[in-house]
Amino acid sequence: MKHNAAVLVMVMAFVLSGCDRGPEKKDVSREAVIIGIGSQVLSTPILMAHEKGFFAAEGLDVTLKQFTFGKLALEALFAGQVNFATAAETPIVMNSFSRTDYAVVGTFVHNYDDSKILVRTDRGIKTVADLKGKRVGTTLGTSAHFYLDAYLNYYGMLISQVTLLDIPQKDLPDALARGEVDAVSVFEPYGYSTLAQLPEKSARLPKTELLRETFSLVAMKSYLLGHPETVKKILKAVERADAFILSNREQSIRTIAKRLDLDRKFLDTTWDDYRFDLSLDQTLLLTYEDVAQWAIHNRLTEKRQMPDYWNFLYIDGMKSVRPEAVRILR
Structure with a gap:
């Protein structure tokens, strides 16, 4: 009996140890995804989805690769360095004249006051008309x-009436402070840092709402076709992030201030300008067409015909995750 009992104990121990090892053998690895993001407040939903574990909850192991702004993230996408990139309208459109192998998956934020015209008041610039003949720095494309x-154009001037200098966004605050330019066209957070460097010698020209600037998630079409479920998971995580941001303003601001190393005062004063909402709407297509016409008119491209931007949209993911937010007419 003692022998049988000992055997029974050994058998039970083996069975139990096998049960313990079961979960370890189970494949619990997450799918690796790399997202290139612009280090801007516009990237907040992606940053929050990563920070709060929303990507992980969808079974994704997401690595964020930060770039100064979205144009560089998009270039990294084309170079095969990332699977997704966040980018605004202009770089998305400018690249559409030379390639058609990428598509927008969804837009997760928009802002009517992200870009600003800042000037040095000690250069005699008080109105828009005073920009005539002045050196204006911005980042082309x-x-x-x-x-x-x-x-x-809104104020009756042509861009040919200023001396345009191509300067990276991160260098514009210093360029204005050193007097290398008389004015800058800059987006945030570089607008805030520009004014902070010259508090007594700089000013902003009148605010307008000429551009609804968005940040969209972009991927190569080949990747989208091969990873439709991954796209849905990414969108679900971003949708959760947008909802979290809307319900947790203070925590979101603290997180973004830390992740992007931004002045809390800047975020407090500009946060409500951002509209965090996952969508694909008609305004996006109209903006793409406006930017394309601008590029053609100013001969920023050799192409004379505007692409069909419907072909640059991947709507299957959004239709599955948030169909009510797909508001586009063919």
Whole structure:
């Protein structure tokens, strides 16, 4: 009996140990995804989805690769360095003249006051008309570039009436402070840091709402076709992040201030300008067409025909995750 009992104990121990090892053998690995993001407040939903574990909850192991702004993240996508990129309208459109192998998955934020025209008041600039003949710095091929042209046209000027200098956004605050330019067209957070460097010698020209700047999630079409479920998981996580941001303003601001190393005062004063909402709407297509016409008119591209931007949308993911937010007419 003692022998049988000993055997029974050994058998039970083996069975139990096997049960303990079962979960370890189970494949619990998450799918690896790399997202390139612009280090801007516009990237908040992606940052919050990562910070709060919403990507992980969808079974994704997401790595965020930060770039100064969305144009560089998009270039990283084309170079095969990331699976997704966040980008605004202008770089998305500018690349559409030379390639058609990428698509927008969804838009997760928009802002009507992200780009700004800032000037040195000690250079005799008090009105928009005073910009004539002045040196204006911006980053070509970005939303700030498009905004500058639209802004000047709105006030009856042509961009040819200023001396345009191509300067990376992160270098614009220093360029204005050193007097290398007389004015800048800049998007946040570089607008805030520009004014902070020259509090007594700089000012903002009148605010307009000429551009609804968005940040969209972009991927290569080949990746989208091969990973439709991954796209849905990404969108679900971003949707949760948007909802969290709306319900947790203070915590979201603290998180973004830390993740992007931003002045809390800047976020407090600009946070409500951002509208966090996952969508694909008609306004996005109309904005793409406006930017394309601008690029063609100003000969920023050799192409004379505007692409069909319907072909640059991947709507299957949004239709599955948030169909009510897909508001596009063919």
